Amino acid sequence: MELVLLSSDLEAAFADFYHDFVNHDPENAGFYQQGTENFSAYVQQLRDEEKGINLPEGYVPCSHFWLIENTVILGAIRVRHHIENDFLALEGGHIGFDVAPSYRGRGYGKKMLKLVLPKASELGIRNALITADEDNIASRKVIENNGGIFENVVKGKVFPEPIARYWVTCDC
Template sequence: MVRLIKPDTSFKSEFLDMISEWKESGEELIPWSLNFNTTDFNEMVEKINGYSNGIGLKDGFVECSTYWLINENNKILGAIDIRHRLNEKLLYRGGHIGYGIRPSERKKGYATQMLSLALNICKTIGIPKVLITCDKNNIGSSKVILNNGGILDSEEIENGEVFQRYWIDLS
């Protein structure tokens, strides 16, 4: 059984373990909220949680709620960011949701479960239609989106890379 939790300082060692594993893999940390400086962990958690209320947002950013996916043993399996609304940039690429599962926990169905849980939160926030984008070569992510009712809207090219835009209707 997995569940989403808001970032919490009591999960410091679990979070740092996940970040360390990710960095050792050499892969990009996704979603973007995993890239914050963890030197002052309490401050980082406060900053991330403040974004959901629009506190401390930089220009061009929108309100965003971050959740960590944990299992029954309180191991952090991944993270997901839910943007409450879209600006012009996010409407093109980025969308409402960004997510990632730590390397050792992939291909176990966790991303599909995490996105499903996040879509319930989107309904609560009042987002009737969710945009999610992913690189075309990220077959795993596109399957996760399709498994949650995503419908391919378009394929676009940015910096020579093809990415896909999917919509999920929650109404």
């Protein structure tokens, strides 16, 4: 099991990952739909985003990693290089992650976050803000199991649900 950058040789695995969301968590499938429309352009967009190239307004440079095992994508995790805008500083945080619906509850979120913390440290992030919906107990446990220190619950401006905010030390 390892964290990798998305590449052309993972197109079939990505399609399976996307369809897992479509079939079991359609509310979040849209985040990955673009990758099914033009995979090579999607991969390039993620690489550009990491370099800060062609960022939409309000976006910051962001590194995208994929947890894979035997060419199966188990999850995706993003590290935003900084949180210097109102949305990220309050709601979005430095790190966001998704475990493929069919692989949830098996510890992959915990493992994925553990593996990405040194990468965040390499980007100069010493303490990462990580958020989760207040009622998303699974995500909150992933954060807490990686040393997350609960700060508070806030009401989001973009996402109106209560959001639990945690700080995690990245110097592992």
